[in-house]
Every structure is written in C-alpha cells, then in structure tokens.
Amino acid sequence: MKTVTLAYHEFDANLLYSDDGLAAFFAADSAVKEGQGSQSAKFSAEGEQWRARLSYQDSNIVHPGETTPLGTEWRLETMREYRIKVYRDPQEDPIGQQEFVGHIAPRWPGMQGEKSDGSRVEIPVPEGFGEGINVRVQGSNIAFDRYPDLLARAGAALGIAGRYFREPHPMTNIQDAERYARIHRDASGPVHARDGPIASMGHLLEDDRAGYRKVVQNDDDEHGRNLPGYYHTVTLGERRVREAFPDHRLPKEVKHYYAREAEALDEDNPLAHPKVGASLQVSRLDDDETVRWRDLDRLERELDQTVLSVLADAGIDVAPSGGGPFFEDAYFTPEVDESGPDPVGLDLTRVRQSQESVVVRHLADGLRPTQWDALETLVTDGGEVAPADIAHDHDRHVESVRAALRDMEDLVHREYANVSLRSEYVAELVHDAVAEARESVKRAAETTAKAMEAAERGMGETMSTFIAWAARHGVDVSDARDARLTLRFDDHTDAGQAIREGFRVWKDAGLPEERYRQAKVRFADGSRGDAWRWLTPG
Template sequence: MTEPEDFFDQLDDAEAVTADDPDSVQSSVEQSEADRIRSERQTISQTPTRSQRRSYLAPKYVARCRFCRCKFSDIDVAHHHQGRCKAEPVAQCLHCEEEIQSQESSEEHLKSCDAYHSAIQEEAEQEDSSATETEGEDSESFSRLFIDPQPHEFHGYLKWDCADRENPLRSYFGLNSLQKEHDFEKHGPLRTGVNIGGDEWTVQFRFKESGIAARDSPNFELDEVREYLIYVYPSAYSSWDDAKSEARKRAYFLISPRWPDIETKEGLRSMSNPCGIEGYDVEVEGSNWDFEQYPRVLQQALGALADRQGFRFDSHTPINPGDFDSDRIHHSSNIVDAELFVRILKALSGRVIAYDGTLTRISMLLAGDREGYVKSVRDDRECPGHYHTTTIDSRRAAELIGGHSLAKEFKHYHMRNPDAVEGTELENPKIGVSLQNSINDGTVYWDDLDTLTRELDEALLNVLEWSGISTDPTEGAYVADDYFEVAGSRRWRKLVSGSLPRTESKQDDQIFAIASQMNTTDTELVETLLTDGGKISPSELAESIGVHLDTIYRALKRLGPLVDHSYGEVQLGSKYIAQELTGYIDSVSQSIQAGWESALDSLTRAESYADDDPWCRWLDRYGGKISRTEGADPDDLDIGFNPSTLREARQLLREGARRWAEVTGEPLRQFGFKFAPAITTVDGKRYAPRNFAAALGTPG
C-alpha cells in the first residue's frame, strides 16, 4: 500500500527564501492563514520585543507549498495549510478507487475505507507469521550446541489409578491367569520375545509372594496375592543377570496391586496407599533407556505376554496393556534414581579426578564440616580414576548452580574390569551426574521429569566446562559406545563459567586478608574449630579458650567470611578454608607473639610464665587492643569488653595493670604512664581516665 505523500517529504526540494523583500503572494496567503489559525486556537497575543520585531521584518521561510507555491516560516501553519490547499489536485484511493479532493480528505477517507482496513489486516497477519519464523530462527541461532548425554541408571515407582474402569484390576487378574497357564516348576520362568525400536528383546515373566492380605471383596476371588516380575533384556543374552553384568540396556518391572484400605498379612509391617488408588504400583528399574520410555516398554512387554495367553485354558482373563498408558500415570508416581553420562577420552580425565580437580573442588569448596551432606569417594585400586564420586545435598546443589534444588552425585568411573577392555572404546571413562534421592529435600515426582533431566544435564555440562573439556560434540573430546552416541543438539542450558576457580580465589583472598589481621583469640578460636572438626557453640568456645563470651562474639564478627555462625553453632565455612587455615595458624601465631613483644617495648617476660602469659591472656579475654603513639605519649589501650558500670570498668583496668606488672616486673603505677586506657560501659558511657597512674597508687 502507498501512503499519501507527506508534505514535508518535499522539504529537501523546497526553494529556500533568502531575500528580505516581502513576497506579495506569501504575505496575502500566510497572514490570513496565520490570523485564522491563531483565532481558532485562541492564541494570546503579546507585545513583540525589539528582537521579535526585527524577525518579522526579515522572516526565514522553512518551505514552499508544492501546489500553490506559498512559503511558510511557521511549522504549525504549514501543517494546517497542507490538508487544505485548494491548488492540490484530486487523488484516488488505491484500495477502493474513490476520488479524494485533498490530502486531509484522504486521511478522513482511510478511516472508513473497508478495502484499506482489509489490506492492513492481511499485512499484519503476514508480519506475525514472519515474526514467528524469525523468532524460531533466532532461538536456534542464540542457543548453543551441546553434547547430548546418554541416560543411564533409572529407578522409580510408577502408579496407575484405574478406579474409573469397570474392572480396575483386570490386568492383575490377567497376569494371575498367565501364571496359572505356565508350569514354572518344569520350565522355569516364562520367556517370550518382543521387537522394540527395531531390536529384538527377551521378555521374562515371574512371580513372588507379596505379603499383601487378600482383599475382602466379592469381586476378588484370589486367596493369595502375588507380585509379578517382568524383565526386558537383549535377546542375545541368556538371562537378565548376564545382561546386567555387562551393563547392557535393560528394564525391570515389579507389578503390585493396590486398592483402598489395603492391608498386609498378620505379623508383617503395614503398607500404605495414601492416595487410595485402585490399580497398580509398579517398581521400575533399568539402564540406557530414555527416562520417558519406561512406561512404553512396560506396555510392549505386557503386550508380548498377552500374546502367550490362551494356550492352556480356553477361557482366560486377558492382560490389557492400555491400563498402563503414559497419560494415565498417577501424580504420586516418583523417581528415586536417574543418571546422565558422557564417555570422554581417557587423556582428558585428569582434570576431573586430580587431587585439585573438579570433583575434589566441588567437595572442598562447598562442604561445611557438618553442615548438610557431602561425601567423596576415591577408588583407584583397579586403575587411576576407576571410581571417583562427590555427592552433595540439595542446599549445596543450589550453591553450586543457581536455581538447582536436587541432591546429586558427580561421578568419574571405568568399567568393572578395565584390563579386559583395554584398547577398545570402553577403556575411556564415563563422567556422569545422578539424582541422590536419599539426601534430597522432598520427593521428585514423575511430573518433575523435565526438571530432573534439565538439572542433571546442566550439572554434567558444568562439570565438563570446569574441567576444561569442550561441551561441543564436534571437537573430539568424546568417544561413542553401544549406547552413547557422539551427537549434539542446540538447547538452552545455564553454564556457570569458572564457578569453582572464582570461589577458590574468593576464599583465598578472604583467608589472606583476615589471617593477616588475626589476634591471639582469633587464632585460638580457629585452632579449636580445626581440632574439634565440626560445630561448637560460642559459649563452649569461650570456655575452651578461656575468654569472655563477648570476646568470642567480637572474634566471630572479625572472622565472619571464614566461619559459619548460626543457631548458636560455629563451624569453619568449608573444608577448603579449613585446609588453607591449617597452614596459616603457626605463622600467624608467631606474628602475633612478635607484635605483642613490640607493643610491650621489648620488655622481658618472666621466664616462669613461658607461653602462659597473664598479660596476653587478659588482653585476649577482654578484647584489649594496643595502638602505638608517636613520641613519649602513652600507647592507646582500647578494651573491647563492655562492663556494666564504671566501677567494674575501673576494677577491670586495675586487674590489667596487675597482670602487666606481673609479667614485666615494673611497678604497678608505671602502667598508667605506659598506657592511656579507654573502656565503654554497656550503657554507652566511655571511661578514659587522664591520669590513670594516680588511681594505681603513690610512687613506691
């Protein structure tokens, strides 16, 4: 659509007016137009200033009308003239072909032109479609290509509530019917085959005692309630155990019936059915299937078993795989284990398993001694890096990667017998991340599967990133095997670049800055935490060190970044901090000792006191801080402890003077010339006697 040409599009082609002579045509047209517009707009006239009068005599025109050639110096006037110029030729609407007398008329016409509005609507729809396609392309271009991990172990409890069906337990009765058709004593477990995803699989069927009491219902005619076991494994293997021993793709299902008010046999622990479902509780275990595939694998296995019914009995109860549709999974279904892994070149794994590698740093940097749960395992008996893990709970998961909430185990591991696969792709290790349900905060439901998969994927990609291993599948870091394919996809994932190095650097800076400022109380506090190896209360610290509780609180405030102090318990912030502080303590203690000797003007301490110096212990106990002054003035002595009254403050300073005199051998009164003490009471009164020597007695 071509819009009516705007009048001011012609400004570039307008004839500039530079002469001062009045233009007769312009004067007659513009002045009358201007007077009328000002009248319509009720413009308030003002007496023109001298400069304004001069501008009226020599106007500067901005444009000339391309129809009547009228010149304008006022923008508002020009706009008004634009839609009313009688010299403008008649135009025609491009949409409905109706004649239009002027540009102003064209604007009014377009408001009511149906053909115009139809064209606008069609154009908008085309733009929306184009925008959607562009958005998709942008998402694809801005997302990043990542290696696709392989699902490994899985364990969950899936439930189906079939109470809305005429016979909710019909498939359970069908499995019972199949059990009775097969002679297990003579032939062993029932085996059949099924094709899943183009591959041939063995389906093995067994049963076992359940401990569930028979249901008291006229429709439940079974005297014994059994649970049914279904195994799915590659048909090339003779048994489930053989397939499992070689870490092959497999699935296992234990089907147990459920109904409201279910009970166990006498003497057995009672069982729960909190949601009161009437249907099935299926324990699911497997490896190497996509997590969401397990319900479908169960259905296909049940279908294969249903095909084996009717060979012995003419009348049997059929198994109905449709009872286990994925869209009917009950919301209480939950997941207790799931793992994603990649297989990397053995030469690249050192950065993951080294003593200062990624797994160790995750444990050291995020693990408080007894805060939450952290566990590290290093087993190199079979080969270097044979089985290394670091496990963190939900709290630490959130600290490691923002937004995460699931407890996880980070793994680096080789095959069970690494020598047997030397020279093959299986000699290269796996790096995996799995859910640790036993220490997770809350239940992970089947409905949370997308969240679970995203967290495991992000955690795995971050471990690779922190270890300097490319997350791009095209850069040669990965090795394919029977299940893990070196392939990638573009997706949005959160990578916390350099998270662990930044954390380490931050903690190093904190340790260095604070350790260099420690006093004796600080070092003894840290030594106590290192020796205890865990949490201790502030009061226990005060008693252990032999200082006042207020002194401990001030020390904790100084040591804040290095210690966790909450709910009346104190511990070092992380294992890494503990490890690094161990190397600082001796040197810090020596520096403090040298500092006190300098503050005491190198006076010789009584040999009988050795390391048990009453003066230093008094300073530590009450938070005394000495500041050297210039010249012969006494050194400032500031006491951190806040006594209740001025009387207690005086008593406290006298005690300090006695301890100083006891160590230095100097007269008690000399303390008042050596130090200018100051102390603040609880109510904020500051006691700083000008001549403290007089308060300590007369000379001699």
C-alpha cells in the same frame, strides 16, 4: 547450543497407576497362573526388538481378607507380587545391558507389611491415590521417558492389557537417574585432577562438617592396581548445588569412574575408558520432597548441564568434530546436537577467590582472642561443635563465644546448636592461618630466648636485635668471632628479601656492613652463596 549428546544410564522409579484400580495386579496373577508360573513374549517398539518375561515372588503384604478397605473383592488366597523383566533382543544388544525389571505390587489405603519378626508396619500410599499398583522399575541404558511405553508393550505381549501402564499417576516418583559421556582416558585427567572440577566442587561448595559432604578420590581398583581417576565423585545437596548451578534445585552426584576390569583391557575396548556422569541423589532431598514424573524434563536437563559444565570446566571440547576426546560405546555415540543445554560456567575460581577474600579480610582486620579460640576448635575438633564446646575448651563464657561467631557469619555457618566453617576450602585456609599463628607464637618465644641468650653472652642490645630478626625468620646464624658470618636458610623462597631486611637491621644496629656483606649463605639443599650477591642491585 551445539553440544555432544549424552547417554542414558541407570534409572529407578516408582511408576504408580490407579485409573483401573487393582485390575492390572489381578491380570498379572491370571497371566502367571495361565503360564504355570511364568510367561515369556517378544514385542517391537520404535523399530527395535524386545523380549519380556513375567514371573512372581512371595510377598510380605498382609492379606486384606475378603475385600480391601475400599470394598474391592479379593479372591486370591496367596499373597504374591509380580516381576516383568524387559530386555533388548540379544541380536540387537549383544552386551545385554539395555534392560529393566518392573516389580508389580498392589496398593490400597491402610495396607500393611509383615516383618521377619512378625511385627507389622504400614506401607505408605499417597493420599487420595485410592487403589492401584506400584511398579518399581529399575533399569539401564534406556531413555527415561520410554519406560512406561515399554512396560505397556511388554504387558500387552504377556497378556496384561497395555492400557494399565500408559499414564503414570502424578504421584509417580523418580529415585535415581544418570546421564553420562565416555571420555578417552588420555583426555580425562583434568576432570579428576586434585584441582579439577570434581575435587574443587567438593572442597569449595560443601560445608566443612554440617549436613552431608562426600568427596571420594580413589585411584586404585578392587585388585589394588593403580588407575588414576578410577572412582572420583562429589555429592552436592540442594543448597550447595545452587552455588555451582544457580538455577538447579536437584541434588546430584558427579563422578568420573572406570569399569572394574578397565586396567586389564586393551585400549580399543570402550570399557578401558572412563565415564563422566551425573546422577540424581534423592537421599539428599528433605523428607517432604520428591522428584515427580512431571519433573522428568527438568531432571534430564540438569543432569546434562552438570556433565557438560564439568567437562567444559576441565577444558574438554563439548562440541567436537569427529568424536574429539569422546570414546564411543554400545550406548553412547558422541554425536553433536544443536538442541543441547548450554554448559554453565562453573567459575570455581570466582568461588575460591571469594572464600579466600573472606578469610583474608577477617585476618587482616584482626581477630579477637575469642574468635581465634573458636577457629582453633573448628579446625581441630572432628566432631559436632557447639558454642558451648568452644567455651568449655577455652574457658570462655558461652555468650562471648556466640557474639564472636555472630561477627564471623560469612566465615562460619551456624545451624541449630552447631557451628561449622563455610566450606572445606575455607577450613583449609583457616587451618593454615591457625597453624601460622601458632608458629608465630613459637618464633616469638624463640626470639625472646635467643635475645636473652645474646645479652647474657655480652653481645649487647644491637646484636640481640639482629639475632631476634634471625629467629623471627627462621634463619640459623653462626657468628664465631674468628670466622665469617654464616646465614643458613631452609630454602630459597624469599631468601633475597630476608637477606636485605637483615642487612637493614644489621646497619641500624651500627654493626660493620662489610662483615654482613661477606657473610656466607647456605641452604638446606646444599647450595650456597655470598650475601653481597643478594645485596647488589640488578
């Protein structure tokens, strides 16, 4: 499908190498010593000019002694680690943000690190890895798959054989990766709107309290200046991301964000316009899961599909001619490519309707008192909630609470000892239902009180019935015997229906129809009318 080509942004990975053991580490040590502390070099890659600088830093790795546990001779007295900074030639990259740093550290089984308090901790090394190096690369604005090649070319230019960095070990893992598009600020509003895809994904797809939920909607920059959409994000874990993207498995953060200085920049500056991006969130993976180098293609496809789907859901043309709503910057060119991934129809309306139907069905079927108790606690208690907590709050038996929750499994989520509502959106719907139930009880009490008052005043059962209707609908009725009947409503919403219903009650009570038809109708906003206008057909 034709779609705009997204740009590469941040990248963070542990590139592991073991084919040559610790040779690359010793080579880096020799190169640093030869350069009396550092080395600098230039090299070319794919017709581009790059620069590299090698330096060292102190290390907290515990010295292995004369040999490593696997028998490799260790002749270095001082423990150091090495850094290779790789960056595009300034003449080709005036902004200076196409770069990365490769932090080189040795690895062997059973190695330890010393903490600041003198205690020691084991540094994890993949099982079966043997000896080798870990190169932690952290960079930006470079194609993800280019990092090993650029590292190898930089190493060769600095006097470290490039072959040491060519083929990452299968246990190489990716910690962060982001793809983005820059959108004209006048077109990006639907992305970060309160009912836009970012907010909707957070409220519709995230459990209301279990696990991890993060929805950020910040419209003020660091200087307190208002900039709508300044930093809006939603983070979806493994389970929730599949609700929006059924064939995705990697947790992600979706974001709409501006540069810090955006509000002060002229409109022709790219940084005055926001990015819409998606980034990997490895912290949301289970402890025994990771993203390997072999997953790189899948990762890039999922990130691209996420961004394009969010843009499409916001009504933005993802395959425009002539740039469309996109804004070019130093690293993003809005070119349309026929090999792009198909955007996924987020269909958040479907999810919203599905969650609404669940709530409505339970309310329509009628909830047992214990179920109402459970829902009331879930929408009012901000902490972790267990069935025992609900039972304690409402003086119920815990087994009756558990039974009530089992009958609402499509409305609530139970995990281990805690229970929560299925999503933030479901929580909002339930909150409104609970609030309405409370208001109904309050109105019922007021109705009873007013009916009793009417009876005490000698108005009789017929007028008591009418007053009960008025109390139930929140209508203020003034019935001075020597003045016109006055009906007061808070607003115009459904006033006509309420007035007609009141007329039926009035007639059923045998009260004079003309008196009701001539009643004055007043609203809180000061507007007024005569009741007969709502009672006349057409």
